[in-house]
Amino acid sequence: METPTRMKPIQMVDLVGQYLRIKEEVDAAQRRVIESAAFINGPEVKEFEKELATYLGAKHAIGCANGTDALQIAMMALGLKPGDEVITASFTFVATVEVIGLLGLTPVFADVLPGTFNIDPADIKRKLTPKTKAIVPVHLFGQSADMEPIMAIAKEHGLYVIEDNCQAIGSDYAFRDGSKKKAGTIGHIGTTSFFPSKNLGCYGDGGALFTNDDELASKLRRVCNHGSDVRYYHEVVGVNSRLDSLQAAVLRIKLRHLDEYAAARNTAAAVYDRAFAGIAELTVPERSPNSTHVFHQYTLKVSGGKREALRKHLEGKGIPAMIYYPVPCHLQNAYKTARFAEGSLPVTESITHEVLSLPMSTELDEVQLEHITAAVKSFFIKNQ
Numbered sequence: 001m002e003t004p005t006r007m008k009p010i011q012m013v014d015l016v017g018q019y020l021r022i023k024e025e026v027d028a029a030q031r032r033v034i035e036s037a038a039f040i041n042g043p044e045v046k047e048f049e050k051e052l053a054t055y056l057g058a059k060h061a062i063g064c065a066n067g068t069d070a071l072q073i074a075m076m077a078l079g080l081k082p083g084d085e086v087i088t089a090s091f092t093f094v095a096t097v098e099v100i101g102l103l104g105l106t107p108v109f110a111d112v113l114p115g116t117f118n119i120d121p122a123d124i125k126r127k128l129t130p131k132t133k134a135i136v137p138v139h140l141f142g143q144s145a146d147m148e149p150i151m152a153i154a155k156e157h158g159l160y161v162i163e164d165n166c167q168a169i170g171s172d173y174a175f176r177d178g179s180k181k182k183a184g185t186i187g188h189i190g191t192t193s194f195f196p197s198k199n200l201g202c203y204g205d206g207g208a209l210f211t212n213d214d215e216l217a218s219k220l221r222r223v224c225n226h227g228s229d230v231r232y233y234h235e236v237v238g239v240n241s242r243l244d245s246l247q248a249a250v251l252r253i254k255l256r257h258l259d260e261y262a263a264a265r266n267t268a269a270a271v272y273d274r275a276f277a278g279i280a281e282l283t284v285p286e287r288s289p290n291s292t293h294v295f296h297q298y299t300l301k302v303s304g305g306k307r308e309a310l311r312k313h314l315e316g317k318g319i320p321a322m323i324y325y326p327v328p329c330h331l332q333n334a335y336k337t338a339r340f341a342e343g344s345l346p347v348t349e350s351i352t353h354e355v356l357s358l359p360m361s362t363e364l365d366e367v368q369l370e371h372i373t374a375a376v377k378s379f380f381i382k383n384q
């Protein structure tokens with residue numbers, strides 16, 4: 001199989017291609033901000049917060065500096081104290097667990113479901129103790145965790161729920177009665193990241209928090225702003241975490257395209273699904289019955305110990321493929337504890353040996369998709 005000569009090089013995510021389609025608008029918006037010199041908390045930030053809240057159907061959206069800060073600010077605003085236990089997934093990007101550690105809270109890991117990779121509500125129940133104060137479900141790879149049973153557990157035990165929605169912005173969660181809400185707007189607080197490669201990414205760092213609770217919204221704004229409501233008067237210990245006006249200006253433009261971006265990702269995912277349907281060693285991403293998928297990642301499970309060989313085979317054909325995540329948080333040197341020794345989270349540990357994410361972006365074209373799917377198929381035909 002030859003690499004088509006006029007094919008655009010394949011990247012995990014093509015941010016330049018995406019920029020070129022909105023270049024004029026973005027360049028004009030950047031110039032507007034620079035010429036106004038309203039770099040901090042200017043009108044672009046206020047407008048973006050309003051537009052994001054409207055898009056999500058949330059009462060409040062509050063910009064901050066990045067998705068990691070958003071999680072930390074949420075935990076600070078809820079008044080979580082050292083020793084409090086926070087139940088979350090170990091199969092996540094480390095930031096979720098890092099902020100729990102930074103604040104002196106105790107991370108308690110629940111296992112995930114093998115199909116959707118999202119936190120297992122039944123295991124959350126098993127991990128409850130009198131010290132549990134909050135649950136942090138992570139909406140991994142683009143689908144919402146199953147929020148309805150999680151909210152029921154939280155209500156029964158008086159717990160806070162912070163949704164780490166860094167990877168699933170725009171996805172819709174469906175309750176059992178058919179009603180829908182956007183991922184990130186169901187718990188007490190939702191958080192997101194605008195890291196460039198996220199589904200709604202800016203051109204640097206950025207993040208946001210969402211809530212429907214007016215009092216919590218004020219607390220979140222206060223924590224973001226040095227613990228202050230009135231300049232030079234500080235009510236609580238806070239941080240300095242702001243969304244930059246230049247980034248907000250980019251995000252206002254990209255937010256208008258977010259649903260179209262999700263559709264493009266779903267089109268690529270459908271091509272992958274069809275191509276891999278007959279390959280016994282591959283499991284295509286399971287679709288949750290409770291959530292639409294926005295494909296932050298298209299993550300296969302490769303069985304039979306063939307993952308590394310497949311990855312190398314693809315690399316040889318100019319196709320990057322990534323392992324998100326090779327080591328779960330509970331087995332990282334920084335977060336190892338006796339309670340969560342190897343073997344304590346069997347599903348999490350087993351999938352870390354099988355997952356492989358293929359290139360996924362809004363810019364994948366038919367030629368590239370054909371090259372990728374043919375390369376994957378040729379590996380399995382050769383290795384039968």
Ligand SMILES: *Cc1c(COP(=O)(O)O)cnc(C)c1O
Nearest residue numbers: 066067068093095096166193195
């Ligand atoms: C990206 C990400 C974060 C952190 O976001 P930053 O903006 O990079 O700080 C946190 N949690 C999850 C699940 C993420 O994917």
